[in-house]
Amino acid sequence: MSISETRHNVLPHPALLRAGGVAPKPERPVLRLLTPGETIGREDEPASRLYRIREGCIALCGLLPDGRRQITDVLGPDRSFGRAQAGPEHYIAQAMTFTEVEVLDTSTAPNLAADAAQAALARLRHHATLLGRMTAAEKTANALIDLARQFPRKGRSAGGSQSFTLYLTRADLADWLGLTLETVSRTLNRFKRSGLIDFTQAEIVVLTNPRQLKIMAAGLSNPDQMSIKESQKSHA
Amino acid sequence: MSISETRHNVLPHPALLRAGGVAPKPERPVLRLLTPGETIGREDEPASRLYRIREGCIALCGLLPDGRRQITDVLGPDRSFGRAQAGPEHYIAQAMTFTEVEVLDTSTAPNLAADAAQAALARLRHHATLLGRMTAAEKTANALIDLARQFPRKGRSAGGSQSFTLYLTRADLADWLGLTLETVSRTLNRFKRSGLIDFTQAEIVVLTNPRQLKIMAAGLSNPDQMSIKESQKSHA
DNA sequence: CGAAGTTTTGACATCGTTCAAACAACGTGG
DNA sequence: CCACGTTGTTTGAACGATGTCAAAACTTCG
Numbered sequence: 001m002s003i004s005e006t007r008h009n010v011l012p013h014p015a016l017l018r019a020g021g022v023a024p025k026p027e028r029p030v031l032r033l034l035t036p037g038e039t040i041g042r043e044d045e046p047a048s049r050l051y052r053i054r055e056g057c058i059a060l061c062g063l064l065p066d067g068r069r070q071i072t073d074v075l076g077p078d079r080s081f082g083r084a085q086a087g088p089e090h091y092i093a094q095a096m097t098f099t100e101v102e103v104l105d106t107s108t109a110p111n112l113a114a115d116a117a118q119a120a121l122a123r124l125r126h127h128a129t130l131l132g133r134m135t136a137a138e139k140t141a142n143a144l145i146d147l148a149r150q151f152p153r154k155g156r157s158a159g160g161s162q163s164f165t166l167y168l169t170r171a172d173l174a175d176w177l178g179l180t181l182e183t184v185s186r187t188l189n190r191f192k193r194s195g196l197i198d199f200t201q202a203e204i205v206v207l208t209n210p211r212q213l214k215i216m217a218a219g220l221s222n223p224d225q226m227s228i229k230e231s232q233k234s235h236a
Numbered sequence: 237m238s239i240s241e242t243r244h245n246v247l248p249h250p251a252l253l254r255a256g257g258v259a260p261k262p263e264r265p266v267l268r269l270l271t272p273g274e275t276i277g278r279e280d281e282p283a284s285r286l287y288r289i290r291e292g293c294i295a296l297c298g299l300l301p302d303g304r305r306q307i308t309d310v311l312g313p314d315r316s317f318g319r320a321q322a323g324p325e326h327y328i329a330q331a332m333t334f335t336e337v338e339v340l341d342t343s344t345a346p347n348l349a350a351d352a353a354q355a356a357l358a359r360l361r362h363h364a365t366l367l368g369r370m371t372a373a374e375k376t377a378n379a380l381i382d383l384a385r386q387f388p389r390k391g392r393s394a395g396g397s398q399s400f401t402l403y404l405t406r407a408d409l410a411d412w413l414g415l416t417l418e419t420v421s422r423t424l425n426r427f428k429r430s431g432l433i434d435f436t437q438a439e440i441v442v443l444t445n446p447r448q449l450k451i452m453a454a455g456l457s458n459p460d461q462m463s464i465k466e467s468q469k470s471h472a
Numbered sequence: 473c474g475a476a477g478t479t480t481t482g483a484c485a486t487c488g489t490t491c492a493a494a495c496a497a498c499g500t501g502g
Numbered sequence: 503c504c505a506c507g508t509t510g511t512t513t514g515a516a517c518g519a520t521g522t523c524a525a526a527a528c529t530t531c532g
Binding site: 060062064065066068069070072084085087088089091113114117118120121122123124125126127128129131132133134175177178217218219220 | 296298300301302304305306308320321323324325327349350353354356357358359360361362363364365367368369370411413414453454455456
């Protein structure tokens with residue numbers, strides 16, 4: 001439940017892999033490179049500021065005074081976010097891997113700001129429904145589908161299966177889904193045993209049965225096959 | 237968990253209490269009167285539409301295909317909301333009592349729309365943290381404080397106590413807080429026994445100790461005094 | 473009074489948490 | 503190359519906060 005550090009066995013920063021370690025500037029957008037765990041968009045920055053992710057992964061976190069953390073959204077490439085106006089909690093945006101963001105301003109991109117706000121609202125509403133009314137399995141299925149769409153790996157979608165890069169640790173997933181990291185681990189392995197997903201390395205997950213996963217994510221699955229308890233078969 | 241009807245022992249519509257049952261039109265805003273349970277802002281309305289509550293109470297609800305309901309926000313007078321852009325769920329705005337809303341348009345009130353979106357985002361982020369990371373007691377304390385601020389009753393704030401009109405049923409509160417109606421009832425009565433709140437009629441609640449309630453809402457209380465289990469005193 | 477809706481309360485079940493330990497992957501320094 | 507520390511993951515056992523089921527007590531209204 002407490003603040004977890006980001007994965008340490010990190011990948012090299014993609015931007016550094018480019019020519020000479022210098023990021024290219026196509027037009028002349030203001031860019032900013034974040035290392036895993038680094039935060040951005042704090043209260044001391046201008047309220048009109050807006051960020052767009054070019055590469056990497058950002059989590060928006062709410063922090064309770066006693067250390068409990070709630071990740072309210074996970075953003076991948078092309079998603080935008082603004083400076084959070086403070087509520088009761090402390091809010092931060094944290095990089096989950098080496099991340100490159102474009103720094104914009106509401107005044108220079110008014111439409112983008114409005115669209116970003118609308119999109120954020122729609123996602124947040126869905127996430128609230130997930131947090132308040134879904135089981136661990138349903139939550140996990142939703143997370144997998146969302147992440148697969150945001151962080152797809154090319155060339156790996158044969159036979160209806162998709163694969164994606166998982167930048168989040170089990171603890172991060174737990175803080176996103178309102179679960180504990182143990183429950184996330186158990187649910188994920190349960191899915192694996194059921195043939196819904198597959199993973200060997202920590203960073204790469206394959207959705208082997210996205211169809212069933214989507215049914216589960218929508219809350220349409222048989223509750224029996226979803227509980228955490230290992231199915232101690234009741235022999236009919 | 238399923239869709240509940242709104243309270244039936246309803247109050248007379250405030251607007252109808254005014255001269256001759258005709259609502260006055262100070263400037264000439266477009267008004268709309270809603271009866272309890274009535275919905276507004278569905279997908280068939282223009283996306284640019286915006287509503288502002290003048291009197292009453294509106295709940296924004298997300299519905300899962302199997303009937304599970306998540307109320308994502310509860311709005312009182314002066315709060316605004318727009319048409320929800322559809323996500324995976326079905327979204328509706330539902331009146332919790334006789335409610336009067338002002339019908340606006342994004343184009344005629346651009347600032348209001350942006351402000352409403354920002355406010356909605358901030359509240360929703362906080363609510364996500366509540367749903368994902370708070371106990372039943374913490375959730376309930378937050379709800380009471382929020383409702384007391386939005387639906388205050390005049391003349392009743394002696395000795396640091398406030399009172400408010402509760403338009404929501406236990407089932408509504410449960411769907412807002414991600415709990416069951418039984419848990420809400422137990423928690424509320426526990427607060428009552430602890431001297432934190434008081435209520436006799438269903439519609440009127442008094443915060444007799446808002447200070448302690450706020451501490452609890454922030455998650456700073458001793459977990460011991462918060463569990464649902466009736467405190468079967470461990471005699472020191 | 474009877475009907476309908478709502479709230480309260482009790483007994484019990486269970487999903488998810490908590491606590492604990494082992495395992496795995498990776499980087500570092502000797 | 504290997505022991506070791508660190509971080510993350512998996513798994514088991516037991517517990518407990520909350521859910522589920524059921525019934526009684528209220529409240530309001532016709």
